Amino acid sequence: xxxxxxxxxxxxxxxxxxxxxxxxxxxxxYPSLFWYxxxxxxxxQLLLKATKADDKGSNKGFEATYRKExxxxxxxxxxxxxxxxxxxxxxxxxxxxxKLIFGTGTLLxxxx
Amino acid sequence: GAVVSQHPxxxxxxxxxxVKIECRxxxxxxxxxxxxxxxPKKSLMLMATSNEGSKATYEQGVExxxxxINHASLTLSTLTVTSAHPEDSSFYxxxxxxxxxxxxxxxxxxxxxxxxxxxxx
Numbered sequence: 001x002x003x004x005x006x007x008x009x010x011x012x013x014x015x016x017x018x019x020x021x022x023x024x025x026x027x028x029x030y031p032s033l034f035w036y037x038x039x040x041x042x043x044x045q046l047l048l049k050a051t052k053a054d055d056k057g058s059n060k061g062f063e064a065t066y067r068k069e070x071x072x073x074x075x076x077x078x079x080x081x082x083x084x085x086x087x088x089x090x091x092x093x094x095x096x097x098x099k100l101i102f103g104t105g106t107l108l109x110x111x112x
Numbered sequence: 113g114a115v116v117s118q119h120p121x122x123x124x125x126x127x128x129x130x131v132k133i134e135c136r137x138x139x140x141x142x143x144x145x146x147x148x149x150x151x152p153k154k155s156l157m158l159m160a161t162s163n164e165g166s167k168a169t170y171e172q173g174v175e176x177x178x179x180x181i182n183h184a185s186l187t188l189s190t191l192t193v194t195s196a197h198p199e200d201s202s203f204y205x206x207x208x209x210x211x212x213x214x215x216x217x218x219x220x221x222x223x224x225x226x227x228x229x230x231x232x233x
Contacts, residue, residue, distance in 0.1 A: 045224065100146070
């Protein structure tokens, strides 16, 4: 079945460091890919998405490119801030089912 | 646009009582709403898919008689945890999917509520 694999956290970085959170997927067909962010004590917010191969989603300095050849959707940011500290979830939908399939989440902690 | 609310945000109840959680799409119509449960430091587990005007579809292992879902309108779904017990304590999150793409609202995207923290004593 469809699945999403994320790098395990926590990821601890200093402010202004470069961020990469790896995400790979297994899916039937051509899924849409998403990154959601969950700040402490809150629900999930859509961060960015890509709906077809080679699309790049971007928002708030974060970006991720839909790579069909490597079945990946890695999240990157050039310079993280303390306020980026949160749990990041990679997800897909539209593969074998219309359900949203989540990865396990990666906790990012940014230190001043 | 694409705002989903949940009420209440936090609830504490005694074991054996029932608790109702509301999920509303505030500025779009949602034919489909989803209910998730999130355990501490874990990912979201889909409990059920709720379609307006029809019975919810429950995921394997989720007791439909314990977690009652009603989707009476295009903007409201409710989850009732019946005869709650301490093991039902969790963070419950709903999401809604728009019937169409319009403006900033995408028909392909699930928009999440802020979650409801349930504590059963």
